[in-house]
C-alpha cells in the first residue's frame with residue numbers, strides 16, 4: 001500500500017514549502033508542492049474517467065497529515081563506527097541503527113576500523129557484510145548501511161578490489177588510530193595509495209593529524225581537559241592537512257578530510273578549493289555544539305581525537321560551513337565500553353590520555369546541531385544540506401536509481417520528520433546505542449525527531465553498495 005504524507009513544511013528544491021508526497025515501495029513516487037492538502041491532488045476514488053475506462057480502482061493510500069511538522073530528507077551519516085564484528089561489546093549493527101533511526105538518520109556508512117577484522121581486504125568486507133546481513137535477517141537493521149574500506153601499509157593491491165566490491169571510499173590514518181590492527185600511513189605509503197586510488201577513480205578519506213606534532217606535544221596524564229587539549233594541538237591538524245593537500249596537488253586523488261576540528265586549517269582548505277583541487281571536508285556535530293569551556297574534567301564521554309576545542313574555534317567552524325569550505329557534518333559515532341572509556345579511573349576520574357577517544361552522537365547529533373544552528377540564525381535547509389545532501393553526494397548516493405539526500409520524484413523515501421518547536425532532553429541511559437555514555441547527556445535542546453506515524457520507517461534497512 002502506498003503512503004501519502006502532507007505537510008506545510010517539506011524541504012523541496014532547497015526551501016521549506018507546503019507539499020504532498022506519495023511514497024511507494026521505499027521511493028517517492030510523486031511530489032506536489034504549493035499545497036499541503038492531499039484531497040486537492042489525489043485522484044478521487046470515484047474518478048469518472050477511471051470508471052469509463054473500466055480500470056480497477058486502486059486501494060486508497062494511507063494519508064498522514066503532518067500539519068506544520070517539517071519533512072526533510074533523512075540524514076546520511078557517512079562517518080560511523082559500528083564495531084561489529086569483533087568489538088561488538090562497544091557497538092553493533094542493531095543498536096547503532098536503532099540509535100540512527102531515532103535520531104533521524106536513514107543511512108550510515110560504517111568505518112573500516114575498530115571492527116575485527118578491519119575492512120582492509122575484500123574477504124574482511126565480506127565478513128562484515130555477513131555480520132550486518134545476519135542482523136538484517138532478524139529484522140534489526142533499522143537504517144541503510146554502507147561500508148568504507150581501509151588503507152593500511154601494505155594493502156595497496158587490495159584497494160581497487162575493495163572499491164569494485166562496493167565500498168564507498170577508502171580511509172586511512174596519518175597518526176595512530178588507537179587500534180594496533182589499523183596502522184597509519186607514512187608519507188611514502190600515502191603517496192603510493194593516493195596514486196593507486198587516483199588510477200581507478202576512487203575516493204580517499206583521511207584522519208589528518210600529524211604524528212610528529214602529536215609526539216612533540218606535552219601529554220600529561222590525568223583528568224584535566226585542558227591538559228588533554230594541549231596534547232592534541234591545532235598544529236597537528238594544520239601540519240597534516242598542509243602535507244595532505246600537497247599530496248593531492250601531486251596525485252589529483254579525490255580526497256576527503258575527516259572530522260576537521262581546528263578552524264586554523266580553513267584557510268589552507270579554502271586555497272585548495274580555490275585552486276580546484278578535488279578536496280571535500282567534514283566536521284562533526286560535537287565540534288559545532290559542544291565547546292572546551294563546558295567539558296568537565298575527568299569525563300571521557302567528551303574525549304575524541306581531534307578534540308572539542310574552544311568557543312572561538314567553534315564560531316570559526318560555523319563560518320567555515322557558511323562559507324562552503326566545510327561541506328558536511330557527520331557524527332563520527334564511535335562508542336566503547338564504560339571500562340574502555342574510563343581509562344582505568346573511577347567515574348569522573350578518567351585519565352584522558354588513556355581513555356578511549358570517541359563520541360556516541362548518532363542519536364543526538366542532528367537534533368543538537370539543528371538547535372545550535374537555530375541559535376545562530378542558520379536556516380534548517382542548510383543543516384539538511386550538510387547532513388544529508390552533501391554527505392550523500394560525497395559517497396555517490398545522490399546518484400543511482402533511488403538518490404538519497406533529496407526530496408524529489410524518484411528519490412529514496414528516506415525521510416526525517418522534525419518538530420522544531422518541541423524540546424528534547426538527551427539522557428544517555430535512554431539512548432539506543434549499546435553503551436549508555438554520551439557527551440550530550442543532560443543537554444536540553446529545542447526540536448525533536450518525530451517517528452513517522454505509520455507502521456515502520458520509510459527506510460527499511462538495506463546493505464548498500466556504491467552505485468556504479
Ligand SMILES: [Zn+2]
Nearest residue numbers: 079111332334
Ligand atoms: Zn572516526
